[in-house]
Amino acid sequence: MKKVNFIEEAITSEKEIREIVGAPHEFIIKKAISIMDEHCRQFISKSPLCFLSTSDAEGNCDVSPRGDGPGAIKVLNPHQLVIPDRLGNRRVDSMLNIVSNPHIGLIFLIPGIEEVLRINGRAYITQNKEILNEMIWENQVPSLGIGVDIEECFFHCPRALKTSNIWHPEKWDKNVDIPSMKEIFYDHLKINGVEIKE
Structure with a gap:
């Protein structure tokens, strides 16, 4: 299919x-x-996975999954929480976005629960040792955290997770056949001109 010009017929007003x-x-x-009332705080305490949405000052967007044990994200009070930054690939896309644009969105999930918790607010990169020292994982203290000032919280209806059957393994497609992540990784490097020596 040829490239579609979405601009031509775009809806542009509320x-x-x-x-x-x-x-x-x-x-x-x-x-x-x-x-974050008691319901929100309880949901966060049981959630092992959240998605962090950010954008930079020019509006370039990113969504990053944050997986950890339940309760790894620390609720400080009804107005603030902290997400530990575990050592990863060092791209730090979310943190680079936050330093130029603090507006963020979060979606929290709990396995088996089809509703999700959505939180919007403003984020800041923190080195607060008192907080980070309470977020030890595998004997390592995170060197940075993402502190969030809460602006909006609400529970989202279950339709998307229900219709996707994400929590129902018996309904998953058993014939999914995709290349290994290593193959995909190498193919994407080649697209960007990186020569791979086998």
Whole structure:
């Protein structure tokens, strides 16, 4: 299929979107709260996986999965939490975005639960030793953390996770056949002109 010019027929206003989609019920608007109440804090304490969405000052976006044991993300109080930064590939895309644009979005998941918790706020890179020393994992203290000032929290409906059957292994496609991640990695390096010596 040839490249599509999305700009030609793009919807460019809220009015156009609302004419097609309609308006949300009042309850949907008012379910968003500005603090992490007991329900939010409990959900975060049980969540081993969250997705961190950031963008830089020019609007270039990134979403990064953050997996750890349940409770690894530390809720400091109803208004703040800290995500430990575990040593990885050193790309630090999320942190580089945060230093130029603090606005972030988070989605927390719990295996087997089809609702997710969404949190929006402002993030800052922290070296606070008192906090980071409480986030030890495999005998290592994270050298950095992402501190978040909470602006909005709400639980999202289960439709996406329900229809994807993500928590139902018996419904997964047993015939998925994709190359190994090593093969994909090398092929992507070649696209960027990196010569791979076998």
